[in-house]
Amino acid sequence: METELETTRSRAQPLPPEDRKAMIIAAVIPLLIEHGRGVTSRQIADAAGIAEGTIFRAFGDKETLVQAAIETYLDPEPLRAALRAIDPSLPLEHKVRAIVYLLRERFQNVMRIMAVVGHERPPIPHERTEFAAIIARILAPEADELNWPPDRVAHILRLISFSSAFPALNDGIEFSVDDLARIALVGVAGRPFATYTPMTTAADAADQGEPGCF
Incomplete structure (x- = not known):
């Protein structure tokens, strides 16, 4: 029969690397929107519920994480x-x-x-x-x-x-x-559109001293 300690250990298995990266990226996107590139690794770690060192082990540096988050968002x-x-x-x-x-x-x-x-x-x-x-x-x-x-x-x-x-x-x-x-x-009128033929072109208006329509 599985002991309580064994159950706890089985439930606390570390995330696979790609899943951990995805989890960190999901946490950093709202921070980027709020703080921009000025977001700190401490803020990211707190939001993701991890140690700062985990960020650097997963991405190498903060800028790489920021780039990955932007690509994911876009x-x-x-x-x-x-x-x-x-x-x-x-x-x-x-x-x-x-x-x-x-x-x-x-x-x-x-x-x-x-x-x-x-x-x-x-x-x-x-x-x-x-x-x-x-x-x-x-x-x-x-x-x-x-x-x-x-x-x-x-x-x-x-x-x-x-x-x-x-x-x-x-x-x-x-x-x-x-x-x-x-x-x-x-549309704005809800009726069939009749083909519009302007009576006066911009060039004609200029020749006649009338203000053009822009």
Whole structure:
């Protein structure tokens, strides 16, 4: 029969190296957002419930840990997985809302970490293409109802989500996820769009001494 001491020892087995690294990274991300690169190894150790020496054994130095945490935070795969999990058979309104919610959350997270640690890496071009392909598959059942092909609608949703994630651009006027989904679905008037042909071009206006429209 297993003794109490043996049970305690079996439950106190050290984490595998990769699991320990993941645990430390999870603890450091909120600290980075709060303190930026000024976060100390002592603060990290306290948050993770470990000794400072464990940090250096796992990562070598604090900067390596910070870089690993930033890469983890910016990893696009969790967003891709969340988008793939959206059921294409759901009503269009539900799908658009879910897409906008996930995209805006992603952009807010990226800007949050960039604000405190600076720009860490250039955008990866294929990320946008891959997101668009995933969203296009979600919207494919309604392709005939859309005003643009699903992959183009994906970029429209991305633009709406991206711009709404910048507090400075909103000038104190916040848009909820429901607001943004409604804008994407019905626009500002909710009626068919008539092709607009300007009566006066900017060049004509300049020739006539009229103020141009910018």
